[in-house]
Amino acid sequence: MTTIQFKGVTKTFNNGFQAIQSTDLTIHPGDFTVILGSSGAGKSTLLRMVNGLETPSQGEVFIDKRKLTPQNQRHIRANVGMIFQQFNLVNRLNVMTNVLIGRSYYRRWWESLFYLFTKQDYELAHWALERVGLTDKAWQRASDLSGGQQQRVAIARALVQKPQIIIADEPVASLDPATSIEILELLLKICQEDGVTVLASLHQVNLAMQFADRIIGLKQGTVIFDDQPVNLIHDSLLETIYQKEDHETIAVA
Numbered sequence: 001m002t003t004i005q006f007k008g009v010t011k012t013f014n015n016g017f018q019a020i021q022s023t024d025l026t027i028h029p030g031d032f033t034v035i036l037g038s039s040g041a042g043k044s045t046l047l048r049m050v051n052g053l054e055t056p057s058q059g060e061v062f063i064d065k066r067k068l069t070p071q072n073q074r075h076i077r078a079n080v081g082m083i084f085q086q087f088n089l090v091n092r093l094n095v096m097t098n099v100l101i102g103r104s105y106y107r108r109w110w111e112s113l114f115y116l117f118t119k120q121d122y123e124l125a126h127w128a129l130e131r132v133g134l135t136d137k138a139w140q141r142a143s144d145l146s147g148g149q150q151q152r153v154a155i156a157r158a159l160v161q162k163p164q165i166i167i168a169d170e171p172v173a174s175l176d177p178a179t180s181i182e183i184l185e186l187l188l189k190i191c192q193e194d195g196v197t198v199l200a201s202l203h204q205v206n207l208a209m210q211f212a213d214r215i216i217g218l219k220q221g222t223v224i225f226d227d228q229p230v231n232l233i234h235d236s237l238l239e240t241i242y243q244k245e246d247h248e249t250i251a252v253a
């Protein structure tokens, strides 16, 4: 099982905006950790630094004590499955091919380009589709599936990477409440059964309380709380993460 460490990590964008203030965090192996925070808090920025989609301006990210560098990024990325709010499937391709794309990390670029995959890749893809309950949809066009089903395809695509880590950036923000619960249950099951370290960002406090082993509250790029859900039930900090700053006004249409 895999540990993620942020050591003195800051992120300042080219325009000078500091999205992540100096942050030290250790994400424990096999945990389901949820980052909670309002829009603009820095959730995506923090998550994207785990697989090199963003690089820290200062400090370092370690995956199992291995520092993330441009040189080992490709190798580390293979071990990190990514789940996004908008699913990020290739709509015109069928479900099976979308899942196989998760194997691209282990293929040469031209093999991926022509969708050349091995028998073992197909076996893994079938296994992953069974895992997410979509065996019967394998040959349908991705865009013909419902949102919840598309997110399951994205999870299957991550599973064929045989990842040690799954990063899920607002995985349920585009889904209805019942489907959101199904998707989080699936991610939790994968976390518990496969020992995958899951780091997810969410907007909803109730879902974080229900699913997380640990909740990290982020506000304006700073960790403002970090605890198990049971310890946060009566914590007023939980409410403060969504409070507007005094000088901010809420426009009423």
Ligand SMILES: Nc1ncnc2c1ncn2[C@@H]1O[C@H](COP(=O)(O)OP(=O)(O)OP(=O)(O)O)[C@@H](O)[C@H]1O
Pocket (backbone or CB within 6 Å): 013, 014, 015, 017, 018, 019, 037, 038, 039, 040, 041, 042, 043, 044, 045, 046
């Ligand atoms: N490439 C960029 N250049 C400049 N500023 C950026 C860039 N990417 C993000 N930001 C800013 O950094 C802050 C944090 O953004 P981030 O996307 O991490 O927030 P978030 O918590 O994921 O928000 P949301 O819930 O809306 O997805 C925001 O104020 C955003 O405008």
Ligand SMILES: [Mg+2]
Pocket (backbone or CB within 6 Å): 043, 044, 045, 169, 170
């Ligand atoms: Mg985001």
